[in-house]
Amino acid sequence: MSPLRIVLGLILLAAAGWLGWALFITPPTPPAPARAFTSSKQCQECHTTAYAEWEVSWHAQAWTDPEPRKLSNDFSNTDCIDCHAPQPVFETGLGNRVLPRATRRVEGVDCIACHQLANGGMAGTITNPTPPCRPQEQRDLVQAEFCAPCHNQHGTVQQWQATPFAQAGPGFRTCIDCHMPYREGDPSKGRDHTMAGGHDMDLVRSAVELRARREAGKVVVEIENVGAGHNYPTDDRSRASDLFWRPLAAAGATPEAWRHLYRFRNPYRYEVGLENTELAYGKTLEVEVDDAAAAGTIEVALFFKTTPYWSDPEHPDPEGEAHLVRRVEVAP
Amino acid sequence: MKRALALGLLAAGLCATACRREPAQTNATGEAPPPPPTRAVVTQHIQACQALEQPAAPEVPDDIGEHVDGLLSTLAYDHGRLRPLALEELTDLGEAAVATLDARLLDGELDQPLRLAAAEGLAQIGAAGSRAAAEALLACVQSSPTVANKEFWLYQRCALELGRVKQPWVIVRMLQCLKYEVDYDTVLSLVDGVARYGNLGGLEAVFVIERNGAPEVQARAQALVARLVAEFGARDAADLERRWYEGDASLPPPPDDPAYVCEIWRNIDGMKGWELLPVDMARYGLSRCGAVAAAQLAEALSDENLYVRLHSAQTLERMGPRGRVAGPALLSTLDDPQVGPEAALALGSVRYEPAAAELTRRAAGSPSFELQVASVRALGRLAPADLAATMAPCLAEDQPLDLRAAAAGALLTADPGDAKPAVVAAPARLMASLLVSKAIETRTIEDTLGSWLGRRSDAGDAWAAATLEAWLGVPLQPDEARLEARSKLLTERLSAFGA
Numbered sequence: 001m002s003p004l005r006i007v008l009g010l011i012l013l014a015a016a017g018w019l020g021w022a023l024f025i026t027p028p029t030p031p032a033p034a035r036a037f038t039s040s041k042q043c044q045e046c047h048t049t050a051y052a053e054w055e056v057s058w059h060a061q062a063w064t065d066p067e068p069r070k071l072s073n074d075f076s077n078t079d080c081i082d083c084h085a086p087q088p089v090f091e092t093g094l095g096n097r098v099l100p101r102a103t104r105r106v107e108g109v110d111c112i113a114c115h116q117l118a119n120g121g122m123a124g125t126i127t128n129p130t131p132p133c134r135p136q137e138q139r140d141l142v143q144a145e146f147c148a149p150c151h152n153q154h155g156t157v158q159q160w161q162a163t164p165f166a167q168a169g170p171g172f173r174t175c176i177d178c179h180m181p182y183r184e185g186d187p188s189k190g191r192d193h194t195m196a197g198g199h200d201m202d203l204v205r206s207a208v209e210l211r212a213r214r215e216a217g218k219v220v221v222e223i224e225n226v227g228a229g230h231n232y233p234t235d236d237r238s239r240a241s242d243l244f245w246r247p248l249a250a251a252g253a254t255p256e257a258w259r260h261l262y263r264f265r266n267p268y269r270y271e272v273g274l275e276n277t278e279l280a281y282g283k284t285l286e287v288e289v290d291d292a293a294a295a296g297t298i299e300v301a302l303f304f305k306t307t308p309y310w311s312d313p314e315h316p317d318p319e320g321e322a323h324l325v326r327r328v329e330v331a332p
Numbered sequence: 333m334k335r336a337l338a339l340g341l342l343a344a345g346l347c348a349t350a351c352r353r354e355p356a357q358t359n360a361t362g363e364a365p366p367p368p369p370t371r372a373v374v375t376q377h378i379q380a381c382q383a384l385e386q387p388a389a390p391e392v393p394d395d396i397g398e399h400v401d402g403l404l405s406t407l408a409y410d411h412g413r414l415r416p417l418a419l420e421e422l423t424d425l426g427e428a429a430v431a432t433l434d435a436r437l438l439d440g441e442l443d444q445p446l447r448l449a450a451a452e453g454l455a456q457i458g459a460a461g462s463r464a465a466a467e468a469l470l471a472c473v474q475s476s477p478t479v480a481n482k483e484f485w486l487y488q489r490c491a492l493e494l495g496r497v498k499q500p501w502v503i504v505r506m507l508q509c510l511k512y513e514v515d516y517d518t519v520l521s522l523v524d525g526v527a528r529y530g531n532l533g534g535l536e537a538v539f540v541i542e543r544n545g546a547p548e549v550q551a552r553a554q555a556l557v558a559r560l561v562a563e564f565g566a567r568d569a570a571d572l573e574r575r576w577y578e579g580d581a582s583l584p585p586p587p588d589d590p591a592y593v594c595e596i597w598r599n600i601d602g603m604k605g606w607e608l609l610p611v612d613m614a615r616y617g618l619s620r621c622g623a624v625a626a627a628q629l630a631e632a633l634s635d636e637n638l639y640v641r642l643h644s645a646q647t648l649e650r651m652g653p654r655g656r657v658a659g660p661a662l663l664s665t666l667d668d669p670q671v672g673p674e675a676a677l678a679l680g681s682v683r684y685e686p687a688a689a690e691l692t693r694r695a696a697g698s699p700s701f702e703l704q705v706a707s708v709r710a711l712g713r714l715a716p717a718d719l720a721a722t723m724a725p726c727l728a729e730d731q732p733l734d735l736r737a738a739a740a741g742a743l744l745t746a747d748p749g750d751a752k753p754a755v756v757a758a759p760a761r762l763m764a765s766l767l768v769s770k771a772i773e774t775r776t777i778e779d780t781l782g783s784w785l786g787r788r789s790d791a792g793d794a795w796a797a798a799t800l801e802a803w804l805g806v807p808l809q810p811d812e813a814r815l816e817a818r819s820k821l822l823t824e825r826l827s828a829f830g831a
Contacts, residue, residue: 036701038701038732038734039732063773064770066811074775075773075775078646079608079611079612087670087702091670092670096638096639097606097639099642099670101702102673102677102702102705102706102709102734103701103702103705103732103734104732104734105772105773106770106771106772106773152606153608269609270477270512272477272478272479272480273480
């Protein structure tokens with residue numbers, strides 16, 4: 001055989017070998033280099049929908065919202081920082097109370113706080129080393145224990161554990177089933193990161209029913225926790241839900257002032273003499289209106305507010321300072 | 333041909349092997365050093381304390397109630413020579429009388445003089461070594477925030493008597509009573525009581541009362557301050573406050589008492605829990621103690637429980653220079669992944685200068701961004717000579733905003749009042765611009781700028797004095813308007829700074 005043929009043969013074989021390798025032995029896509037995330041804005045680039053939802057959520061405003069700033073005296077009460085600017089939950093550990101962080105506090109409870117893992121990756125629904133954030137499947141994201149490090153300061157997760165929602169079976173629901181539902185009800189569309197809670201009045205309304213009846217010369221008002229997977233209200237001691245009534249004004253007439261009946265709230269530890277009146281799931285509270293002025297048609301209303309104080313405690317103005325949850329009229 | 337085929341296959345194999353790219357092993361953030369070892373520090377101390385405190389149940393005579401009532405009556409209403417005899421006899425009864433005295437103390441039906449006499453009796457028995465007597469007086473004061481029908485006159489007396497029981501372990505709990513006490517005179521009594529043990533942890537509360545109290549109670553607060561200034565040999569109130577804050581050697585040393593140390597460990601043990609109340613109370617009380625508490629907290633930095641370590645570091649940070657003895661332990665804690673940043677802040681607060689080199693190393697770069705920022709902040713308080721050079725790279729425009737703000741703040745914090753404008757002008761301009769930024773928290777920035785202007789004004793800087801006057805003249809509310817106004821005025825005035 002001539003040398004030329006040998007060389008040509010070798011070249012052909014090499015080309016065949018290369019072709020075979022290219023076709024059948026594809027090198028794996030290299031994982032993304034480890035990236036240090038210093039701001040949740042870095043997540044926006046890829047996760048635009050979730051970021052946009054989060055950006056208007058109360059998690060995003062946990063640090064900048066004037067209300068907790070006022071209640072904590074501008075975070076002079078440094079214990080408030082633990083939950084309002086937490087270190088990543090996976091780094092502290094599920095079941096452990098969160099730790100405060102000193103950086104990017106304005107981002108509040110941000111992407112990094114919930115998704116960053118101790119190994120530098122990001123918790124997600126799948127494991128994929130290719131994207132820059134190197135998501136790793138973490139089923140803990142959907143467990144109530146994941147929310148507990150911040151939201152169990154006052155027993156909200158324990159309250160949930162006492163409900164039927166915590167029992168295995170068709171009725172099982174965790175925190176995110178109500179607070180981060182699938183977008184349009186479709187699991188393939190991912191979860192809504194708006195994280196509706198006590199600022200979402202539709203959600204608050206879904207928690208309670210208000211009924212009233214006349215009985216033996218009095219009006220008996222019933223409030224039942226029908227839909228919250230925990231007490232009503234829950235979590236922050238600053239939250240309060242107040243029951244008021246007043247005679248129903250004739251059309252065009254100025255209504256009388258609201259008269260306070262009952263408050264649902266877990267008081268601050270220094271509020272001497274006040275009891276925890278949160279309403280547990282499935283429980284009904286009856287309150288009587290025993291007042292001659294209630295002989296005619298009255299209206300009874302349940303209001304909700306995120307701070308417990310009234311501008312004028314002697315003459316509270318629920319319509320001006322709180323949100324209406326439920327209202328009923330009771331005929332004579 | 334066969335040879336060609338073999339060579340070709342070999343070439344293909346080599347090519348496939350050489351061209352397959354293995355995943356690159358990168359670690360962009362750098363390797364974290366191993367965390368320091370931990371052990372069951374708190375558990376061991378609590379066990380040791382339990383072994384120490386085994387109170388013997390006192391033998392109580394059947395007629396003790398009648399006996400004590402008789403003595404109380406003498407104590408309350410006799411003003412002659414029978415009074416000291418009654419007191420002596422009560423002291424001799426000792427522990428056996430405590431339960432009865434406690435019941436009389438809290439009996440709302442009894443006349444006031446009898447209840448005050450019960451407090452005095454408990455103090456005498458306490459001074460003779462009865463822990464139960466001291467506990468009874470403490471329980472009386474501690475009940476103040478939690479009862480609806482308050483008897484401030486009684487709590488004040490109990491607080492004063494606690495200062496006479498000569499049992500230093502009561503210090504921490506008396507200080508903790510200050511946190512929720514709303515009655516100014518009871519506060520003054522508590523401060524007076526702890527001061528008898530050489531603890532001035534309540535001074536700041538007295539200064540608040542001096543400023544905000546009604547005229548009569550302001551006068552009592554001023555009298556207390558004057559007395560304490562004289563007793564502790566200070567020049568004036570400011571000097572007394574400075575000596576206490578810095579743990580000045582001229583002040584009496586803290587009591588050396590095993591029961592006091594055990595009380596400190598009981599509080600540290602409370603830092604483990606999920607509930608924040610015991611954590612909060614422990615930090616509040618211990619941060620107002622001195623070197624004794626700092627020494628125990630230093631040891632607690634090695635505890636196996638993360639929250640004990642973290643809250644111990646936080647308590648030391650709140651203690652300030654009195655906690656300097658914990659410096660070496662805090663330095664060893666810098667590599668604790670979750671406590672390191674708090675330890676760094678505490679090193680700055682306790683003014684442990686030997687930590688400067690390590691903090692500088694971490695300020696230059698750290699696997700933990702939190703630790704890097706905390707180290708920068710701590711260096712501002714230590715003010716090493718090379719601070720400006722260390723901060724320069726942190727101020728670069730491409731650095732995260734938190735780091736730049738921390739570096740600028742550190743340079744201003746380190747300025748004793750006479751730093752050259754070339755060093756502080758640019759950081760001040762950056763901080764002024766950040767006052768209106770939505771991307772960073774502004775409270776500490778505003779506080780840092782205000783303190784900086786104050787120090788330069790006190791040092792005789794006319795520019796700072798004029799700027800501070802304008803700064804303080806800005807209405808405090810609403811927040812956004814105040815921050816905008818302060819940002820604008822400072823930015824404008826900085827153009828003339830150093831000119």
